[in-house]
Amino acid sequence: MRFKSQRVAYYYFVVAVLLYALQIALGLLSAAKYLGPDPLLHILPFDKTKEIHTNLLIVWVLTGFMGAAYYVVPEESRTEIYSEKLAYGQLIAWTLMGLTTVTGYVFGWTAGNKLLEQPFPMKLVIVVVMLAFLFNIGMTIRKAGRWTTTEGVLVAGLVSAALLYLPALIDFDNYTVGVFYRWWTVHLWVEGVWELIQGGLLAFLLIRLSGADREVMEKWLYVIVGLTFISGILGTAHHYYWIGVPKYWVAFGGFFSALEPLSFFGMAVYAYSALRRSGLSHPNRLALHWTIGSAVYSALGAGILGLAHTWPAVNKWTHGTLITAMHGHMAFFGAYVMIVLAMITYAMPGLIGRDEEKSSALGMWAFWLQVFGMFGMTMAFATAGIVQTYLEHIMSIGYLDTQHKLAVHFIMLIATGSLFAVGVLLFLLDFFFVMVSPRAGVRTTAREGAAPWSPAAAAEAGK
Amino acid sequence: MTKRQTRLFFLGSTLLFAVIFIGLTLDTHRQITALTHAEQLTPEVLAGKRVWHEKNCTNCHTLLGEGAYYAPDLTKIADQRGAAYLSQFLKNPSTFYSEEKDRRLMPNLNLGDEQIRQLIAFLTWVSHIDTDGWPPRPLLVSGTFPGARTVRAGQEAVSNDPVALGEALFRQSPPACSGCHSTAEGVQLVGPSLAGIATRAAERLKDPAYRGQAKTAEEYIRESILAPSLFVVPGATFAAAGRSFMPDNFDRLLQANQIDQLVAYLMTLK
Numbered sequence: 014m015r016f017k018s019q020r021v022a023y024y025y026f027v028v029a030v031l032l033y034a035l036q037i038a039l040g041l042l043s044a045a046k047y048l049g050p051d052p053l054l055h056i057l058p059f060d061k062t063k064e065i066h067t068n069l070l071i072v073w074v075l076t077g078f079m080g081a082a083y084y085v086v087p088e089e090s091r092t093e094i095y096s097e098k099l100a101y102g103q104l105i106a107w108t109l110m111g112l113t114t115v116t117g118y119v120f121g122w123t124a125g126n127k128l129l130e131q132p133f134p135m136k137l138v139i140v141v142v143m144l145a146f147l148f149n150i151g152m153t154i155r156k157a158g159r160w161t162t163t164e165g166v167l168v169a170g171l172v173s174a175a176l177l178y179l180p181a182l183i184d185f186d187n188y189t190v191g192v193f194y195r196w197w198t199v200h201l202w203v204e205g206v207w208e209l210i211q212g213g214l215l216a217f218l219l220i221r222l223s224g225a226d227r228e229v230m231e232k233w234l235y236v237i238v239g240l241t242f243i244s245g246i247l248g249t250a251h252h253y254y255w256i257g258v259p260k261y262w263v264a265f266g267g268f269f270s271a272l273e274p275l276s277f278f279g280m281a282v283y284a285y286s287a288l289r290r291s292g293l294s295h296p297n298r299l300a301l302h303w304t305i306g307s308a309v310y311s312a313l314g315a316g317i318l319g320l321a322h323t324w325p326a327v328n329k330w331t332h333g334t335l336i337t338a339m340h341g342h343m344a345f346f347g348a349y350v351m352i353v354l355a356m357i358t359y360a361m362p363g364l365i366g367r368d369e370e371k372s373s374a375l376g377m378w379a380f381w382l383q384v385f386g387m388f389g390m391t392m393a394f395a396t397a398g399i400v401q402t403y404l405e406h407i408m409s410i411g412y413l414d415t416q417h418k419l420a421v422h423f424i425m426l427i428a429t430g431s432l433f434a435v436g437v438l439l440f441l442l443d444f445f446f447v448m449v450s451p452r453a454g455v456r457t458t459a460r461e462g463a464a465p466w467s468p469a470a471a472a473e474a475g476k
Numbered sequence: 477m478t479k480r481q482t483r484l485f486f487l488g489s490t491l492l493f494a495v496i497f498i499g500l501t502l503d504t505h506r507q508i509t510a511l512t513h514a515e516q517l518t519p520e521v522l523a524g525k526r527v528w529h530e531k532n533c534t535n536c537h538t539l540l541g542e543g544a545y546y547a548p549d550l551t552k553i554a555d556q557r558g559a560a561y562l563s564q565f566l567k568n569p570s571t572f573y574s575e576e577k578d579r580r581l582m583p584n585l586n587l588g589d590e591q592i593r594q595l596i597a598f599l600t601w602v603s604h605i606d607t608d609g610w611p612p613r614p615l616l617v618s619g620t621f622p623g624a625r626t627v628r629a630g631q632e633a634v635s636n637d638p639v640a641l642g643e644a645l646f647r648q649s650p651p652a653c654s655g656c657h658s659t660a661e662g663v664q665l666v667g668p669s670l671a672g673i674a675t676r677a678a679e680r681l682k683d684p685a686y687r688g689q690a691k692t693a694e695e696y697i698r699e700s701i702l703a704p705s706l707f708v709v710p711g712a713t714f715a716a717a718g719r720s721f722m723p724d725n726f727d728r729l730l731q732a733n734q735i736d737q738l739v740a741y742l743m744t745l746k
Contacts, residue, residue, distance in 0.1 A: 047546070049579035058583050059546045060535035125529035127543055162479070186522055188598075189512045189605060192542060193504065228479060235482035242490040246497045255610035256540045257512045258504050263608065265500070329612055333541030333549050401545075406611065409647070409654070411618035411665075412548035413578050420579075 014363035016087040018094035021101060023364040025080025026357045028108050030444055032073035033350075037437045039066040044430050047416075047423040057119065064123065064130050065115045070345060071128065072111040075174075077353030078210050079107075079146055082167060084360045085217050086150055089164035090157035095149050103145045110138040126191070128199050129181045136182055143175040162231035163220070166238055167213030173206035189257040196252045203345070204273065204315070205245040211311070211352045212238050215280060218304045218359055222295045225287040237279040244272035251323040255332060263325050270323035274316030277348075284308035297362065299372030302380050303355035310347025310384070314391065318343055330406050335419075336398035343391040346383075354440070361448055373447045379439035386433025390426055397422035511606045524598025527591050536582070539602060541610065547582065548617045551607065554600040556614070556652045558723025561666065562599070564716050566592045572666070572713050578618070614649035619658060619665040641734075642741025650729045653738070656722070659745060667722060668709045673697065674746045680707055698739050702727050 014020065042053075043062045051059070087094055094100055114135045117123065123130045131139065150168055154160050160168075181198045185191040216234045220227050250266030284305055295301050318340040322331045331337075358376065361367075397419045405415040508514065528534070534543035537550050554562065565572055569582040587595065646653045656667035663669050677693035677700075680686055688706035690696040699706060704722035708715040715721055726735070 050575045051580070054575070054581060054583055058536075060532045060544070063544050063546070064532065064535045121530075121532070123530075123532050125532040125534055127534050130532070130535075162483075186517055186525075187508065187512055187514050188525060188539075188602060189508060190505075192540065193501075193508075232477065232479040232482050235479065235486040236477075239482070239486035239489050242486070243493055246490070246493040249497070252542075255607045256542070257508070257605035257607055259507045259511065260608060261500070262504075329610060332610065333538040333543075333545070333615075335545050338545060405615065406613065409613045409616060411616040413573070413580065413618045417579065 014360075014366075015091075016093050018097045018100075019084050019087050019360075020364060021094065021097055021104070022080040022084035022360055024101070025076055025083060025104055026360070026364075026444075028104065029073045029077040029080060029353065030357070030441055032069050032076065032111065034437055034441055036066055036069035036073060037434050039063075039069065041427070041430050041434055044423065044427050048420060048427065061118050061121075064118050067128055068115055068118070068130060069111070070350075072107075072114075074345075074349045074353055076104075076107065076111075077356065078171065078207075079104075081214055081353065081356040081360075082146075082150055082171060084356065084364075085167060085214070086153055086164050089161045089217070090154050090159055092153060092157035095152035095156055099145060099149045103142050103149070106138065106145075107142045110135055110142065126181075126195060129195060133182070136178075139178065140175070140182070143178070147172055147175060161227075162234060163213055163216045163227075165213075166209050166216070166234055170206045170209030170211075170213060173209070174202055177201050177206060192256050193253065193258060196249050200249045200252055201245070203348070204248055204319075205242065207349060208241045208245065208276065209238050211307070211348050212241070212280065214352050214356055215284065215304065215308065218300065218355055219284060219287040221359070222297070222301050222304060223287040223291040225290060230283075230287065233279075233283055237276055237283060240272075240276040240279055244269050244275060248273050248323075251328065254325055254328055266323065267325045271320065273323070274312070274320050277312040277316035281308045281312040297359060297372055299376040299380065300355055300359035302377070303351050303358055306380070306384060307347060307351035307355055310343060310351055310387070312347075314340065314343025314345075314347040318391070318395075331398065331402050334398045334401045334406065335394050336402060339391055339394035339398050342394060343387060346387045357444070361444070365448055367448065373443055375439055375447050376443040379436050379443055382436030382439065383433055384436075386429050386431075386436055389429025390433060393422050393425035393429060397426070513601070513604050516601055516604070518597070520594050520597040521601045522598075523591075524594035524596065524601075527587070527595045528598055531585050531587075540605070540607065547580070549611065549615045550599060550602075551605075551611065552603050552615070552649060552652070553617075554596060554603040555650050555723070555729070556616075556655045557666070558721060558725070559596050559600070560716075560719055560723075561713075561721030562596050563589075563592045564721060566595065573618075614647070614652045614655055616652075616655045617666075619655070619663075638737045638740040639744055640741075642737035642739070645730075645734055645737055646741060651726055651738075664711075666713050668711060668714060670742060670745055672745060674743045683707065694739055694743055697742050698735060701735060701738060 039062050042057075043059060043066055045051075046053075046059045046062065083094060083100055114131050117132060117135075118130065122132055124132050124136075129136075147168075150171070154164070154168070177198050180194040183194065185194065212234055216230050219225055220230050247265050247269040250262040251270040252266075253262035254266060285308075288301075288305065293301055322328055322336050322340065358372070362371075400419055400422070401415055404410045404418060405412055528539075533539070533550075536544050536547040538545065538548075539550050541549060541551065557565070566585065566587055568584055570584065573581055575581040645651065646659075649655070653670075656665050657670045658665050659670050661669065661671040663671075674693055674697075677696040680696055681690060681693075686707045688696070688699045688703070690699045696707075702724070704720035704724055705715070705718065708718060708720050713721070723729075730738075
């Protein structure tokens with residue numbers, strides 16, 4: 014940590030990992046409900062646990078993104094954050110918004126619109142907090158009068174994410190129009206501008222972890238995010254096949270969705286070639302694992318598993334089945350959860366003022382349990398989804414009868430989900446107890462002049 | 477390639493595809509009224525849409541295939557089940573499904589009669605959206621047909637024989653007969669099993685509860701398709717207050733010759 018104000022990132026990460034744990038608890042509960050019967054049917058039915066599960070994901074990943082931005086921007090622009098106070102105030106408002114929203118869900122206060130369930134007043138709070146955040150980041154860069162491509166891509170992603178949330182504020186009379194614009198937010202977030210954020214953070218981490226040449230890395234970063242938008246913008250069309258819009262969306266969706274894996278593969282190749290020079294020699298092996306993990310898992314989950322069901326002739330049969338959950342889980346985990354955890358594990362030693370960058374065995378266990386747990390969950394959803402597609406959608410066997418036959422896959426889901434949950438728990442233990450307490454943060458000066466590892470230092474010097 | 481060139485590639489391609497996307501969006505707005513029958517968006521339908529959102533239906537069910545995967549898709553449910561059944565179901569789902577047997581149960585949403593009417597109006601409007609042939613085969617809530625041939629929606633039967641055409645139609649949606657009626661002896665779905673209906677139809681004519689005009693079994697079956705409440709088969713999931721849950725809109729959904737084919741097919745179930 015080179016700038017004192019970067020420490021705000023620590024508190025963002027605290028909120029993020031706590032909400033992460035809560036998200037997983039609700040996820041496990043939802044998985045158990047698939048097996049049924051549900052003793053909580055009249056207290057906390059599936060719609061509420063699922064809604065809280067997905068909304069917490071969005072809230073904590075965005076918290077992580079904002080924390081990461083508060084860490085990256087000062088370092089890239091070489092200045093303190095414009096207003097530390099605003100950053101803390103914004104975090105408090107954001108956390109209160111998140112907790113109020115999910116508590117409201119328990120009591121049925123919801124807009125009932127998939128992934129955009131936040132009631133209107135909460136949506137307004139989200140917009141205000143995002144504006145405050147962007148103002149703070151913008152003023153920081155302005156104050157420094159200097160910015161790098163890496164942070165530029167990151168900030169462009171954050172600005173666009175805020176802009177694309179705006180259609181979510183409108184209530185459309187026509188349900189189809191509502192669905193159409195809902196994807197402007199949801200799809201263009203996760204398969205568009207969030208990938209900019211992921212790409213920016215990936216570039217930041219790779220430059221530091223591998224000591225790769227910044228000029229080369231940033232050149233290719235432009236290519237990757239260019240590919241993201243070439244495929245991602247019109248790729249929105251794969252959500253428009255069967256909702257009552259003109260037929261040409263089917264053709265656009267099929268073609269551009271087929272291109273979508275390109276940018277994810279680009280990222281995987283990008284990470285591989287950067288690390289080929291230095292190997293896994295950076296002492297923060299945990300951050301290295303999460304970084305490569307993100308590149309690999311997003312290529313698998315978002316790239317391959319997305320492509321597995323976006324082709325129209327396939328989607329016609331798989332649409333509305335657990336196949337979507339298969340893709341959704343690994344894609345979100347790979348592209349966004351892992352990159353945030355990579356940022357957290359990379360930044361933590363500096364944030365808590367630890368001199369050496371070592372990773373604990375506990376942290377590695379947390380990594381592998383989550384990786385294998387998520388792999389197992391994805392497989393459980395995949396097998397369940399394939400069986401469901403055949404029985405329900407092809408054979409026209411009733412929904413409830415089909416779900417009966419999926420019980421064994423739901424048991425797998427719960428088992429592997431539990432492994433995953435243990436991994437998350439270990440991550441929290443590592444984060445809060447194994448790494449030193451935050452009060453040690455005053456020792457930041459210790460690292461300021463020191464160059465802990467030569468290629469990274471070389472990269473810094475070469476900026 | 478230099479960094480300057482790749483930046484140009486990023487900015488140029490983003491701008492280009494954003495412009496195309498916005499152009500297509502504008503054209504979509506031009507066509508969407510016709511594709512969704514937006515002129516039928518009555519205040520009742522809009523009120524029903526509000527109920528749909530307020531009750532968070534989408535976090536268990538899918539509609540147009542979108543939502544959660546914990547409960548059946550409802551895109552065509554208004555066609556398949558009809559208003560009478562749906563309103564009875566929504567009043568208390570546990571009269572129709574049991575948690576022990578089905579592992580899942582919809583909680584009672586405590587909807588008022590008006591909300592139920594609005595919600596059904598909304599789901600009826602949704603069922604008319606032009607979804608480009610999705611779902612390709614009827615999505616049923618419950619029921620299995622061991623050994624049954626599945627027939628592609630709109631696919632012709634193997635021959636032009638009226639019975640074969642009727643059998644194919646029986647499994648298509650609309651009318652989605654097979655969504656509620658099995659043709660196997662003793663297999664009760666939402667509606668009564670139609671095994672032996674041709675034989676039973678003749679007996680029904682003599683039943684004192686029968687209020688229709690049919691004179692023959694064939695006429696009785698035709699009448700039951702068009703006006704289901706003239707004879708009500710006893711059963712908790714079949715009817716309430718003397719009104720059958722079966723939709724009474726088949727005269728509009730089907731052509732006259734299709735009804736002939738269905739009758740011809742059902743007359744073979746002796």
